[in-house]
Structures are given as structure tokens and as C-alpha cells.
Amino acid sequence: MKKYVLIERIVIIVAAAVALAQTIIGNLSTGIGLLALGGFVFLFGYRSRRRLFSLEGCLQDEVKTLVSEGLNHVAIRWAESTSRALWVDGSYRARAEIGALAIRAADAIGIEAIRHKIRAMIDDCGWTSVEMGMLKEGERWLREGIQLAQDHNYPYMKAKGLRHLGGKHLRNHDLATAEHTLQEAFDATAGLPDGPEKDELLAEWYYAQGVLFLAQGDLAKAARSVSEAEKEYTRLPNKEWRAKIQVRKGEIEFRSGDAAKALGIFSEAKAVASEHHYKRVLVKSRLWLAKVYLELNQVAEAKAELHAIHKEIKESDMLQEQKELASLHASLRQRHLVTP
Secondary structure (H helix, E strand, O other), X not given: OHHHHHHHHXXXXXXXXXXXXXXXXXOHHHHHHXXXXXHHHHHHOHHHHHHHOOHHHHHHHHHHHHHHOXXXXXXXXHHHHHHHHHHHOOOHHHHHHHHHHHHHHHHHHOHHHHHHHHHHHHHHHHHHHHHOOOHHHHHHHHHHHHHHHHHOOOHHHHHXXXXXXXXXXXXXXXXXXXXXXXXXXXXXXXXXXXXXXXXXHHHHHHHHHHHHHHHHOOHHHHHHHHHHHHHHHOOOOOOHHHHHHHHHHHHXXXXXXXXXXXXXXXXXXXXXXXXXOOHHHHHHHHHHHHHHHHHOOOHHHHHHHHHHHHHHHOOOOOHHHHHHHHHHXXXXXXXXXXXX
């Protein structure tokens, strides 16, 4: 990166100097041309291109540069410090690609970085791939990460990986395998000592179990699991769970037939997510609001939510949400409520 900036500076300085000299001796057109060249390099050169890139692109570029320059410990720190932010913002592809760079960096370092590699495999590459709908690739990363966690005595990530694997099976509608895998995840979690890591794993496990019960159509058990998850989440510093839990509560009410109550819950989730800029949960709450508004035949409100979602995700990596959005638009068209 530095060499590109240095080259550009040299080109700009030389172009400016020669342009001045050419202007002094009377070659005005040549001088103007050289000044234009220097201006072009200044405006559209490496640093300016980086300013025009998305934040995610800049982060990925920086981590890639760090790895190529052998600054592997720094690359891992950057990858891990940005992982959560990319996830919350729905920047899935950047998260997965930066995670892959972190794995390269960990491989270059060796055994002392094995836990960093496991984390990137399970969280950044595995679960993120699942969230993007890339189920086979996600499962491959998860299984490799779980095996490494088992081999290198990293029970926290093993339990987390098993829970994510159960989530993958849920996405694949393989409920029996999901139930078995989530039980394995619970057993692995139960063996951990009390503390923040166990609190986090239990909260997320109860949440995942609630999703399983929803898929099985057992709304009462789903409500109890979500309630248990909420209790565990209160121990955690991250407050995204407030909106996340409300979305699931709203789904339970909606599927129980109380669309009006669901509407209030989804609206609360939307407000919390919007206030704290939790893009993932904001989009999910808006999708559910659109569904409820359609159920209540409140067309204008449904269209407003769909329009807002489109603006949020039209150029994002939130592929599953894009599919849901397309499905809701199709529902509107089938009702002849919008022009195809």
C-alpha cells in the first residue's frame, strides 16, 4: 500500500514540475496536459480509490495487505476486532473473506494461533456462510472448526460450533439432525465452568432451541425457550439481544394468531434496532412487520416497510433477506395490490 502512495506522489510532483517548466518555456498545451495528468492521479489514485470504496472493502484490503506483508498477528487482531461489527451490519461476505484471511495468517504463525484459526473457521467463515444460504460451504467450515476445537481442547468454540451446525440443519429443514446436534451443543456447554462464555453459550442455545420448537410447530415450548434465552441474555453486555428476542416473540404471537399483538412487538424490535443501528435485526423486524401488515390488509404500511428494506439491502450480502423481500413483493402482486 505504501509503495503505491509513494509512486503516486512522485508522479504528481514530477508532473507538476515538468508542467511548470513547459509553461515557462512557452509550451502551454504540454504544461496543461501534464497538470491534467497530475490531477487525474491525485483524484483517482490509490488513496482516493480507497476513499471511494465501501468501508468493508477498505477493511478487507487492509487485512489482505497485512497478511501479504507478513504482519500476521496484526492481521488477526484487525479481523477479530471487526468481526462482530461486520456481522451486526449484515456485511456477511466481507466478514467471511476477512475470516479466510485470518485463517491464512494463523496458518503462517503456527500452533500458537490455533484458537484464532478455530474462531475464524466457526464464526467468520462457517456461520456467516450459513447465514448467506451457502449451507454446504458453511457446514464444511463448521465441521473442520469443531474437529480442530476438539483436537486442541477449545471447548467453548466446540460448543459454539455444534450450535451453529444445529442451526445449519435447521436452515436445511432437517429437524431430527438439528435436534440431535443442538443436544450435543448443550452437553458441551454444560461442561464449561461458570462465567461469561458459558452465559453467552446458554443464552444462544436457548434461543436456537426456541427456533427448533418453532420449526416443529410447538409454540408453547418455543415461548418457554425464548423466555429462558431472555433471562440468560440479561447477563451479557451486548444489547442486540433485546431486539433479537422481540423479533422471535413477535413471530410466536403472529403464528399463534394474534397479529395485532405481534405488530406491537415487532414495532418495539424495530425501534430498538433502529436506535442502536443493528442492521441485521432491523431488516428482520421490518420483514416481519411487512408480513403482519399484509395479514391485516394494511397495504400502505406494508409497502412502506418493503421499500425501506429494499433501500437497506439492495447492495448488501443479506441474500436470505433479499429472497424474503422478493417473496413478499410476489405476495403483493398476487393480491393485485401493486403493479407487477
